[in-house]
Amino acid sequence: xxxxxxxxxxxxxxxxxxxxxxxxxxxxxxxxxxxxxxxxxxxxxxxxxxxxxxxxxxxxxxxxxxxxxxxxxxxxxxxxxxxxxxxxxxxxxxxxxxxxxxxxxxxxxxxxxxxxxxxxxxxxxxxxxxxxxxxxxxxxxxxxxxxxxxxxxxxxxxxxxxxxxxxxxxxxxxxxxxxxxxxxxxxxxxxxxxxxxxxxxxxxxxxxxxxxxxxxxxxxxxxxxxxxxxxxxxxxxxxxxxxxxxxxxxxxxxxxxxxxxxxxxxxxxxxxxxxxxxxxxxxxxxxxxxxxxxxxxxxxxxxxxxxxxxxxxxxxxxxxxxxxxxxxxxxxxxxxxxxxxxxxxxxxxxxxxxxxxxxxxxxxxxxxxxxxxxxxxxxxxxxxxxxxxxxxxxxxxxxxxxxxxxxxxxxxxxxxxxxxxxxxxxxxxxxxxxxxxxxxxxxxxx
Ligand SMILES: NC(=O)c1ccc[n+]([C@@H]2O[C@H](COP(=O)([O-])OP(=O)(O)OC[C@H]3O[C@@H](n4cnc5c(N)ncnc54)[C@H](OP(=O)(O)O)[C@@H]3O)[C@@H](O)[C@H]2O)c1
Numbered sequence: 001x002x003x004x005x006x007x008x009x010x011x012x013x014x015x016x017x018x019x020x021x022x023x024x025x026x027x028x029x030x031x032x033x034x035x036x037x038x039x040x041x042x043x044x045x046x047x048x049x050x051x052x053x054x055x056x057x058x059x060x061x062x063x064x065x066x067x068x069x070x071x072x073x074x075x076x077x078x079x080x081x082x083x084x085x086x087x088x089x090x091x092x093x094x095x096x097x098x099x100x101x102x103x104x105x106x107x108x109x110x111x112x113x114x115x116x117x118x119x120x121x122x123x124x125x126x127x128x129x130x131x132x133x134x135x136x137x138x139x140x141x142x143x144x145x146x147x148x149x150x151x152x153x154x155x156x157x158x159x160x161x162x163x164x165x166x167x168x169x170x171x172x173x174x175x176x177x178x179x180x181x182x183x184x185x186x187x188x189x190x191x192x193x194x195x196x197x198x199x200x201x202x203x204x205x206x207x208x209x210x211x212x213x214x215x216x217x218x219x220x221x222x223x224x225x226x227x228x229x230x231x232x233x234x235x236x237x238x239x240x241x242x243x244x245x246x247x248x249x250x251x252x253x254x255x256x257x258x259x260x261x262x263x264x265x266x267x268x269x270x271x272x273x274x275x276x277x278x279x280x281x282x283x284x285x286x287x288x289x290x291x292x293x294x295x296x297x298x299x300x301x302x303x304x305x306x307x308x309x310x311x312x313x314x315x316x317x318x319x320x321x322x323x324x325x326x327x328x329x330x331x332x333x334x335x336x337x338x339x340x341x342x343x344x345x346x347x348x349x350x351x352x353x354x355x356x357x358x359x360x361x362x363x364x365x366x367x368x369x370x371x372x373x374x375x376x377x378x379x380x381x382x383x384x385x386x387x388x389x390x391x392x393x394x395x396x397x398x399x400x401x402x403x404x405x406x407x408x409x410x411x412x413x414x415x416x417x418x419x420x421x422x423x424x425x426x427x428x429x430x431x432x433x434x435x436x437x438x439x440x441x442x443x444x445x446x
Contacts, residue, residue: 002382016101143235275348283322
């Protein structure tokens with residue numbers, strides 16, 4: 001059984017109070033019996049417990065806040081491997097940890113490369129170097145993003161760009177791309193940019209930072225001949241859980257398409273200006289939103305099966321939604337019926353004329369077919385009974401609905417109204433009232 005693999009293991013997790021980290025911890029601790037889970041958190045135990053109690057209903061939060069198996073370490077990632085931890089703690093981690101889940105990251109898409117060098121790249125490199133010295137290390141899991149390869153939209157002319165579970169070098173295929181990654185990293189530290197970044201059209205600096213981080217993590221493993229220890233998980237756009245820890249689980253700002261719904265809710269015009277190269281964008285452009293529990297179960301299954309390299313945690317060709325399907329679900333959430341429709345242009349995805357959400361997310365109007373071949377193959381190794389209890393693929397048996405995220409749409413619409421200096425009642429007027437999902441479902445229990 002997948003869960004038996006984690007029994008008696010010692011784990012170290014960064015980002016354990018975030019969207020993925022919280023869902024991952026809940027799942028692990030309710031299904032298996034690891035020996036100890038060390039959670040790195042800026043602000044330590046009080047901060048972590050307050051965050052979990054804030055985002056989870058009490059019976060689920062208790063799984064984390066009262067677990068004897070969890071030890072919260074007050075520390076922070078930065079440009080050294082010490083994480084502000086004592087030498088004694090660092091030695092203890094080194095001697096005991098079997099699996100590292102590195103989920104902490106800035107998710108600020110538009111921060112400059114200079115900022116991301118500190119918030120994404122340096123911490124990932126330092127932590128990888130440190131973890132690869134652990135004598136009992138079985139797996140180092142690095143959370144990247146499927147959009148680390150979003151520059152391929154500009155490289156290809158297709159209106160549906162296929163992306164495989166591999167590294168796409170930014171130079172020529174035959175070049176030593178680990179060496180090139182080291183050169184790029186060195187240039188970024190000196191100048192705040194790199195030639196490969198300047199010559200490829202990534203939607204955001206964050207996408208390139210993750211692309212480079214993947215290569216640098218692998219490069220560190222190559223140096224130590226430990227490529228088999230690295231698992232890179234690439235989620236697409238995170239969405240609320242289908243099943244675990246309960247249907248609809250999300251953090252208030254964790255799901256980007258909820259932010260999009262909130263901004264569209266308050267859009268005053270009749271047209272939302274978006275960019276595309278698709279001929280029938282409503283039907284052809286897609287959003288690959290993946291439920292957070294699919295990301296968690298894929299990660300835990302691949303770790304247990306010993307997978308290494310890149311794995312997509314996505315909804316894939318069968319599970320993604322067309323823009324039309326998503327907008328249909330969105331319109332049902334608006335209290336006052338509204339005939340607004342996308343106004344599609346062929347402007348560049350960086351164009352300042354697009355709707356604010358298109359300027360922020362850039363990938364609206366595109367379509368990526370992310371391969372999930374490695375998970376399809378992993379499933380062949382699992383028994384039918386084991387599969388019943390796993391959420392490895394997004395459930396698309398029902399039409400798309402945003403009902404379970406009503407509360408978060410409203411909360412974010414209030415933030416949008418405040419930012420625009422509009423009265424808060426405008427959010428109340430336009431958004432349907434929703435309670436936090438866990439309050440709707442009285443069956444939520446540990
Ligand atoms: N959200 C998405 O749609 C999405 C999509 C694809 C990939 N991903 C990737 O998946 C991973 C997890 O994302 P998420 O949505 O779960 O993120 P999240 O909810 O924003 O949580 C980020 C976590 O990282 C921690 N953190 C950030 N910087 C840190 C630092 N310097 N030191 C220590 N802890 C730090 C935060 O701690 P504090 O509580 O102290 O702030 C928080 O626990 C990230 O690598 C992200 O890039 C996310």
